[in-house]
Amino acid sequence: MTLADILASLFPRGHQVTVAEGGLIFGKGPLPDGGNIHVLGIRAEAPLGIEDALTLAGRALDIAGGGDRDPILMLIDSSSQRMSRHDELLGLSEYLAHLAKALLLAQISGHRTIGLLYGGSAAGAFIATALATDTLVALPGAHPAVMDLPSMARVTKLSIDLLKQKAEATPVFAPGLDNLAKTGGVHAVWDPDQPLAGQLAALLASPITADLRDRLGAERGGRPKAAAIAERVMAELFHD
Numbered sequence: 469m470t471l472a473d474i475l476a477s478l479f480p481r482g483h484q485v486t487v488a489e490g491g492l493i494f495g496k497g498p499l500p501d502g503g504n505i506h507v508l509g510i511r512a513e514a515p516l517g518i519e520d521a522l523t524l525a526g527r528a529l530d531i532a533g534g535g536d537r538d539p540i541l542m543l544i545d546s547s548s549q550r551m552s553r554h555d556e557l558l559g560l561s562e563y564l565a566h567l568a569k570a571l572l573l574a575q576i577s578g579h580r581t582i583g584l585l586y587g588g589s590a591a592g593a594f595i596a597t598a599l600a601t602d603t604l605v606a607l608p609g610a611h612p613a614v615m616d617l618p619s620m621a622r623v624t625k626l627s628i629d630l631l632k633q634k635a636e637a638t639p640v641f642a643p644g645l646d647n648l649a650k651t652g653g654v655h656a657v658w659d660p661d662q663p664l665a666g667q668l669a670a671l672l673a674s675p676i677t678a679d680l681r682d683r684l685g686a687e688r689g690g691r692p693k694a695a696a697i698a699e700r701v702m703a704e705l706f707h708d
Contacts, residue, residue, distance in 0.1 A: 469607060469660050471511050474543070474586055477664040487511060492520055493543050494527060500669050506531050506579070509543030509597075516593035517550035521563040524597075528570035532577040539580035539672060542571070544598050545587025564592045568600035575602050580672060585610040585654070590643075591619070602676055603655050605667075606645055612654075613643030639690040650690030652681035 469477070471493075475485055478497060485495030485507045491514035495507045508527055510516060531540060549560055575581045583601035590613040598604050598612065606612070615623070617631050624631070635642035639650040648654045658667045682698050685691025 469586060474664065478668060480665060490514065490520065492523060500665055504538050506538055506540045507543065508540060510546045513545055513547045513588050515547045515550035518555050518558055518560055518563040521567045521596065525567040525570035528574050531579060532574040537578040539582060540574055542581065542583045542597055542601050544583055544585045544589050546589045546593045546597070548591040549593045561592065564596040567596045571600040580676065582671065585612055591615060599653060603671065604653060605656050605658055605671065606654050607658055607660055610645050612645060612648050616643055647690065650688045652684030652688065652691060655684065
């Protein structure tokens with residue numbers, strides 16, 4: 469689906485979402501119940517640089533301090549962070565962390581945050597946008613990667629062939645939508661043949677009481693240990 473198709477399916481009554489120069493997405497759309505949802509994002513596999521991260525973070529902070537409790541939808545189709553010398557020298561990682569924290573602040577200020585991955589995303593850009601929302605969903609054809617295998621090989625000093633073997637057996641090692649869903653990072657894959665407005669409304673109707681990613685990963689076989697370890701840590705923490 470193109471961005472125009474997605475917006476039309478999400479907001480059949482129209483919307484006020486625009487794409488700025490450089491590929492950033494801003495605006496608001498109406499929900500079926502009469503409320504509104506803030507829309508942020510990045511399109512056309514644009515890299516996420518420091519200026520983009522600051523702009524998105526500024527919008528998230530404005531929403532957090534704006535007085536309403538409308539949810540936030542983050543539409544994501546990016547490449548990775550913009551790894552230019554300019555961005556690295558200015559501390560790109562800090563800007564990405566600032567964006568992730570701005571989304572978290574919006575969440576704890578009462579705004580449900582939902583990421584909709586409809587294209588690519590990778591590395592720090594993926595972590596600071598898609599994984600920084602409290603619930604991440606995707607459309608078929610999305611292709612996320614926390615780290616691609618060639619980059620992983622450079623960091624771990626393991627061969628590509630060995631990493632491919634591990635990726636086949638352990639979703640945590642593997643890029644791709646199916647693997648991210650198995651680990652619980654992707655909550656659900658939406659059906660593009662059904663109205664996205666209804667699927668969004670159904671998701672918003674289900675309250676979030678805790679971060680379910682580790683539990684989903686255990687249920688789906690992609691992260692068999694994380695939920696049990698987290699539960700044990702919490703039990704030890706509050707043990708008298």
